Amino acid sequence: MSENLPSTPSDPAGAPPGTGGWVPDVSPEAGSLIPYGSGDRLPAAPAQIVYDLVKAAPRDGRSDTEDVVVTGVPVNPPEPPPSPWALARSGARRPVMPTWLRSWAALRSAARWFAGYCFHTALFHAVRLPFYAAVLVWRAPRGLGRATTGAAGWLTDAETRPARATAIRREETSEYLRLAKLRDARVRVRTIVAIAAGLPTIAAFTITWMATPPAVHLAILAILVGVLGMLGAPADRPLVGPAVTPTKVGRLTADIVVRALESLGIAEINKARREGGGITFPAPITRDGPGWRADVDLPYGVTVSDILDRRERLASGLRRPLGCVWPEAVHDAHAGRLVLWVGDEDMSAAPAAEWPLARRGTADVFAPLPFGSDARGRPVAVLLPENNVLVGSLPGAGKTSAVRVLLLACGLDPTCEVWVYNLKGTGDLDSAEKFAHRYVTGIDDASIEAALVALRDLRAEVVRRATALKNLPKDLCPDGKVTRALANRRSLGLHLLVAFFDECQNLFTHPVYGEEAGTLATDVIKLGRALGVVLVLATQRPDANSLPTGVSSSVSVRFCLRVMGQVENDMILGTSMYKNGVRATTLRPTDKGIGYLVGATDDPLIVRAAYIDTPTAEKVADRARAARIQAGTLAGIAAGETPPEPTERTSTILDDVLAVLPASETKVWSETIVARLAELRPDAYTGWGAEQLTVALKPYGISPGQVWGTAPGGKGANRRGIERQQIVSAITDRSRSGGGG
Numbered sequence: 020m021s022e023n024l025p026s027t028p029s030d031p032a033g034a035p036p037g038t039g040g041w042v043p044d045v046s047p048e049a050g051s052l053i054p055y056g057s058g059d060r061l062p063a064a065p066a067q068i069v070y071d072l073v074k075a076a077p078r079d080g081r082s083d084t085e086d087v088v089v090t091g092v093p094v095n096p097p098e099p100p101p102s103p104w105a106l107a108r109s110g111a112r113r114p115v116m117p118t119w120l121r122s123w124a125a126l127r128s129a130a131r132w133f134a135g136y137c138f139h140t141a142l143f144h145a146v147r148l149p150f151y152a153a154v155l156v157w158r159a160p161r162g163l164g165r166a167t168t169g170a171a172g173w174l175t176d177a178e179t180r181p182a183r184a185t186a187i188r189r190e191e192t193s194e195y196l197r198l199a200k201l202r203d204a205r206v207r208v209r210t211i212v213a214i215a216a217g218l219p220t221i222a223a224f225t226i227t228w229m230a231t232p233p234a235v236h237l238a239i240l241a242i243l244v245g246v247l248g249m250l251g252a253p254a255d256r257p258l259v260g261p262a263v264t265p266t267k268v269g270r271l272t273a274d275i276v277v278r279a280l281e282s283l284g285i286a287e288i289n290k291a292r293r294e295g296g297g298i299t300f301p302a303p304i305t306r307d308g309p310g311w312r313a314d315v316d317l318p319y320g321v322t323v324s325d326i327l328d329r330r331e332r333l334a335s336g337l338r339r340p341l342g343c344v345w346p347e348a349v350h351d352a353h354a355g356r357l358v359l360w361v362g363d364e365d366m367s368a369a370p371a372a373e374w375p376l377a378r379r380g381t382a383d384v385f386a387p388l389p390f391g392s393d394a395r396g397r398p399v400a401v402l403l404p405e406n407n408v409l410v411g412s413l414p415g416a417g418k419t420s421a422v423r424v425l426l427l428a429c430g431l432d433p434t435c436e437v438w439v440y441n442l443k444g445t446g447d448l449d450s451a452e453k454f455a456h457r458y459v460t461g462i463d464d465a466s467i468e469a470a471l472v473a474l475r476d477l478r479a480e481v482v483r484r485a486t487a488l489k490n491l492p493k494d495l496c497p498d499g500k501v502t503r504a505l506a507n508r509r510s511l512g513l514h515l516l517v518a519f520f521d522e523c524q525n526l527f528t529h530p531v532y533g534e535e536a537g538t539l540a541t542d543v544i545k546l547g548r549a550l551g552v553v554l555v556l557a558t559q560r561p562d563a564n565s566l567p568t569g570v571s572s573s574v575s576v577r578f579c580l581r582v583m584g585q586v587e588n589d590m591i592l593g594t595s596m597y598k599n600g601v602r603a604t605t606l607r608p609t610d611k612g613i614g615y616l617v618g619a620t621d622d623p624l625i626v627r628a629a630y631i632d633t634p635t636a637e638k639v640a641d642r643a644r645a646a647r648i649q650a651g652t653l654a655g656i657a658a659g660e661t662p663p664e665p666t667e668r669t670s671t672i673l674d675d676v677l678a679v680l681p682a683s684e685t686k687v688w689s690e691t692i693v694a695r696l697a698e699l700r701p702d703a704y705t706g707w708g709a710e711q712l713t714v715a716l717k718p719y720g721i722s723p724g725q726v727w728g729t730a731p732g733g734k735g736a737n738r739r740g741i742e743r744q745q746i747v748s749a750i751t752d753r754s755r756s757g758g759g760g
């Protein structure tokens with residue numbers, strides 16, 4: 020009904036412009052709408068509550084924080100409760116335990132915060148102690164003066180002096196005499212008290228002074244000066260200031276949201292507002308995590324993408340830092356439904372939530388792995404089985420750190436086999452050496468070739484797994500895919516195998532290995548999904564040349580940190596994402612580790628990846644290694660085994676094809692060659708068809724032609740095949756150019 024109702028134009032007759040519209044009835048029969056400006060009630064309608072601020076926006080100098088109240092019905096939360104029972108029925112029950120007591124992690128985090136707070140406060144004041152001392156000394160004479168005047172005033176009953184003066188002025192002799200008598204009595208008593216208390220005190224003080232060493236004298240003097248200094252403090256200038264200045268974040272109200280949306284300069288919004296239609300609120304603005312959430316229906320014709328384009332202006336309109344303002348589309352609603360979440364704190368400035376596995380615990384790679392948190396501070400996890408992950412951004416936005424989170428999580432599951440190819444050549448992922456089966460870092464040809472060999476091996480592994488899975492009894496593998504139960508049966512070799520390729524553009528753009536690598540990666544992504552082989556690819560150059568289309572279109576989980584343009588955005592996040600308002604282009608250079616995550620949850624989500632610094636990563640890797648030693652699964656490079664044989668690493672498709680083409684055969688059918696290749700290296704070539712051979716040889720400029728041959732039955736035929744001489748020439752060229760092999 021919210022969309023079907025006229026927002027405002029159907030004002031009751033006679034309502035002056037700017038006073039009509041609809042606001043929700045918050046009476047127990049919630050759902051009815053009250054036309055404001057008329058005082059009439061519409062019949063109750065069982066519908067969604069619509070908050071319409073078309074004409075309620077502040078144009079009359081009201082402050083932002085004031086509620087918009089029209090005909091006595093407030094639009095902005097919190098609303099005066101119509102009846103406690105109605106409120107209780109409709110309200111969400113607050114959790115019995117406070118959030119910080121609901122898990123050990125939360126409790127630890129709260130305790131850490133408190134300890135940090137105390138430490139900071141203590142340090143803050145400790146540094147200022149000399150200053151405090153100087154101020155106290157400066158104020159002590161005034162304090163002494165105040166103390167003396169106060170004591171003299173008390174002894175002489177100074178407080179009744181005005182009463183006596185009044186009696187004298189009014190010439191009330193008897194009243195004056197009564198007051199004077201009273202004063203004399205008081206002064207007498209007070210003098211006796213002063214002598215009785217003062218003389219022993221002075222005596223005790225003198226004895227102590229004479230009996231104690233100079234250090235104690237100093238302490239006594241310091242205390243005296245301190246007390247006098249405090250007595251001498253001006254009322255408006257306290258000695259000690261607060262160590263933490265609380266950030267006061269204003270409430271998000273409908274007025275503020277409307278004002279911000281109006282300030283975006285979107286013609287349709289302003290036109291709709293002028294005509295009395297416009298912005299409605301399908302739900303009250305509520306607290307959601309450490310911020311406010313407003314659900315907004317934009318005027319007809321305005322889409323959420325229009326708003327996302329102007330996030331910066333929106334932040335200005337809301338008077339909040341950019342990193343606090345996170346507008347989102349609601350993908351299962353209409354294109355004009357906006358969810359605006361406004362955080363109390365800039366996301367990039369807020370401390371990142373600690374990675375739950377940073378200090379203790381192991382992981383289960385068949386369950387979602389903790390990855391980071393969303394803008395609202397809710398944990399975000401990524402499921403690896405049946406997925407592949409692509410991470411992309413401009414240099415330095417936090418790709419490797421995001422990859423490291425997944426890498427260490429995989430390491431913490433002793434059943435998970437991890438291969439790491441850091442083609443950036445830095446030591447960012449070095450901690451993985453302690454538990455990974457394969458670990459290579461470098462940007463030289465040898466490292467890139469090693470990555471290619473890994474992809475070949477992965478492809479062969481996929482083929483092996485497919486056969487292994489097919490041969491399993493159906494009751495063990497009802498869904499035809501690798502499961503935790505199958506992974507636990509070590510002998511089957513169906514555990515999860517996750518291969519990480521950081522800066523994978525260096526592999527895919529390699530003049531010799533690039534094309535084959537692209538084909539292999541696409542195959543592995545497409546075929547390995549259900550077979551427990553997962554690729555995690557990170558690239559800082561997401562364009563058509565650096566990321567094969569087969570790869571960019573097939574990965575299912577995508578994390579895009581800051582990028583420059585629409586092409587890169589859609590390359591990483593998927594086609595039309597930019598158009599749909601999922602724009603990593605709006606992120607700022609300071610938004611390190613923050614990006615859009617697509618595929619891990621139903622809707623794209625803005626996520627801050629957990630940040631694991633190098634010392635912590637080393638400790639996590641130690642735990643991962645220990646867990647593997649205990650489970651008996653430490654293998655490969657982490658167990659000191661030698662990396663794959665150099666012959667294997669340097670052999671290429673050219674060498675293998677030449678190996679199966681004896682000099683006696685000048686031209687051979689492609690199908691014959693792949694059959695021989697499968698015999699030569701079953702692990703690498705089983706399952707290959709003539710098509711794959713064509714793709715694999717294409718980078719070397721070799722394409723099949725028509726070849727006359729004889730089929731097994733003895734019948735001659737013309738089919739597609741390869742000339743041996745082409746292979747020989749390609750190998751010669753490669754050797755001349757120093758291309759390896």
Ligand SMILES: Nc1ncnc2c1ncn2[C@@H]1O[C@H](COP(=O)(O)OP(=O)(O)OP(=O)(O)O)[C@@H](O)[C@H]1O
Nearest residue numbers: 413414415416417418419420559611612628629630
């Ligand atoms: N989640 C995060 N939270 C806070 N800071 C982060 C986060 N991720 C990364 N950073 C910061 O950003 C810096 C760069 O991160 P990282 O090396 O992962 O970027 P990159 O995109 O891989 O860079 P390059 O493209 O050069 O490889 C880190 O040193 C760290 O200071």
